[in-house]
Amino acid sequence: MAREPISSKNPEPTLPGADQVRRRPARPAVTRPIEARTNADPTRAEAAFERAVTFAEAGVSGEPVMLATPDDVRALGAPKTRALLDRVMMGDHADLGLDALLVAGLLDALLPEVKAMVGFGDGEWRHKDVWKHTKQVVAQSTHRLEVRWAALFHDIGKVRTRSISPSGEVHFFGHAEVGARMFDKLERREHLFRADDTLREEIRFLVLHHLRASQYDGSWTDSAVRRFAREIGPYLEDLLCLSRADITTKRPEKKRRGIAMIDELSERITTLAEEDAIVPPLPKGVGNLLMQTFALPPSRLIGDIKRALEAAIEQGEIEGHRESEYYVTFVGENKGRFGLS
Numbered sequence: 001m002a003r004e005p006i007s008s009k010n011p012e013p014t015l016p017g018a019d020q021v022r023r024r025p026a027r028p029a030v031t032r033p034i035e036a037r038t039n040a041d042p043t044r045a046e047a048a049f050e051r052a053v054t055f056a057e058a059g060v061s062g063e064p065v066m067l068a069t070p071d072d073v074r075a076l077g078a079p080k081t082r083a084l085l086d087r088v089m090m091g092d093h094a095d096l097g098l099d100a101l102l103v104a105g106l107l108d109a110l111l112p113e114v115k116a117m118v119g120f121g122d123g124e125w126r127h128k129d130v131w132k133h134t135k136q137v138v139a140q141s142t143h144r145l146e147v148r149w150a151a152l153f154h155d156i157g158k159v160r161t162r163s164i165s166p167s168g169e170v171h172f173f174g175h176a177e178v179g180a181r182m183f184d185k186l187e188r189r190e191h192l193f194r195a196d197d198t199l200r201e202e203i204r205f206l207v208l209h210h211l212r213a214s215q216y217d218g219s220w221t222d223s224a225v226r227r228f229a230r231e232i233g234p235y236l237e238d239l240l241c242l243s244r245a246d247i248t249t250k251r252p253e254k255k256r257r258g259i260a261m262i263d264e265l266s267e268r269i270t271t272l273a274e275e276d277a278i279v280p281p282l283p284k285g286v287g288n289l290l291m292q293t294f295a296l297p298p299s300r301l302i303g304d305i306k307r308a309l310e311a312a313i314e315q316g317e318i319e320g321h322r323e324s325e326y327y328v329t330f331v332g333e334n335k336g337r338f339g340l341s
Contacts, residue, residue: 040071042080048104049076049084056088056097070109078191081110085192089148095135098152110190113156113182120159121170130158133248141245146199147238150206151245156182180208205235206242213243214258216265222272223319229269230316240266281313281320282306282327289324290331294340305331305338 045068054061073081088097101107107115117131138151157179158172165171183204187193193200209232220228232239240262247258286309287302296302309327313320318330335341 040069040075042072042075042077044068045072045076045106045109046080046084048072048106049081049088049101052097052100052104052106053084053087053091055100056091056094059093059096061100065103067105068109069105073106073109078194082192082195086145089138089152090143090145093139094148095139098135098138111186113159113186114152116159117156128248130155136248137242137245140248142241144238144241146202146206147241147245149199149203150210150238150242153179153183153186153203153207154210154242154246155179156207176208176211180204183207202235202238206239209235209239210242210246213240213262213265214246216261218261218264220265220268222268222321225265225268226272226276226320227316228265229273230314236269276320279321281310283322283324286324286327289328293328293332301339308338 044066047063048066048068051061051063051066054063088094088101091097098107102115102118107118114134117134120130121128134152134155137154138148141147141151155175157175157177160182161172161175161178163171163173187200193203212228212232216228229236243262244259247255249255249258287306290296290302290305291298309318309330312318312330319326331338331340
C-alpha cells in the first residue's frame with residue numbers, strides 16, 4: 001500500500017519524550033487468584049511425627065527431616081496425632097523429640113503457643129531461655145503422662161506476661177493463670193484431649209497451680225499445710241513431681257535446697273494425714289462447753305453442731321485440732337447457721 005505524503009495535515013510521527021512517558025497512565029496489573037492448596041498429605045505428617053518419636057525413644061534417628069504443613073496435620077486427625085505426641089512426651093529423650101517436632105514444623109502447625117517459647121529470653125533478657133527450660137522440665141519429669149504434658153505447657157503464659165521493672169528485674173506476674181487460659185484455647189482449637197476429660201482437667205490444674213509447692217519455705221503452720229493438701233486434692237503427688245522437675249538451676253546447692261523443701265512439704269502432708277486419721281479434728285469436751293455456753297441440754301442438736309463443725313474443718317473454713325473455746329466462739333458468731341438463733 002502506498003504511503004501518504006507528509007504534509008501539515010499528515011505530520012510525521014515522533015517518539016514521546018521522557019516527560020510524556022511519565023504522564024502516561026499505567027496499565028492495570030493483571031492478577032490471578034491464588035488457588036487453595038489441595039495436596040494435604042497425612043503420611044507426610046505421620047512421617048514427621050514418627051521421626052520425632054524415634055528421637056524421643058532412642059535418642060537418634062537415621063530418617064531424613066520431613067517438613068509437615070498445618071494441612072498435613074489436620075488431615076492426619078487429632079486421635080492419631082495425640083497417640084504419636086504421647087509417645088514423644090513419654091520418651092526417655094523427650095527433649096530431643098521436642099526438638100524434632102520443632103525442626104519438622106509441627107510445633108508451628110499444631111502448638112504455636114509452645115513454639116512461641118523458642119528463643120524467648122535466650123541471652124537477650126535476664127532470665128533463662130524458656131524453651132530450653134521447658135524441655136529440661138519435661139525430660140526430668142516422672143514418666144506419667146499427666147505430668148509430662150503439664151511440664152510442656154506449664155510456662156506458655158510467660159511469653160504474654162513478661163514485664164521488666166525500672167531496675168531491670170524481669171517478672172512474669174500471673175503467668176500460671178494466663179497459661180491455663182491459653183491451654184483452654186489450644187484445646188478448643190485442636191481437640192487433642194477431647195476423648196480424655198480426666199487428663200485434660202488435670203493438665204489444666206497442674207499448669208494453673210504449678211507454682212504452689214515451690215512457695216513452701218518451711219515456715220508454714222500445720223493448718224497451712226493441711227489447707228494446701230486439701231486444695232490440691234487428688235493431684236497432690238503429680239503436682240509435687242512437677243515442682244521437683246521445675247527446678248532446673250545449674251547451681252547444685254540451690255537445686256538440692258529446692259528439692260529438699262518439696263520433700264519436706266510432702267513428708268509433713270503425709271505425717272499430718274496419719275495423725276488426722278487417728279486424732280479427731282474436734283477436741284474432747286467441746287460438747288460440754290457448747291452446752292454450758294449456750295445453756296443447751298444434752299440432745300441431738302449437740303451432735304448436729306459437732307458434725308457441722310467437722311464439715312467446716314474439712315472444707316477449710318476453720319482449723320482442726322484447736323482448743324474447745326475456738327469452736328465455741330465460731331458457733332457463737334454464727335448462731336443462725338447452727339440452729340441457735
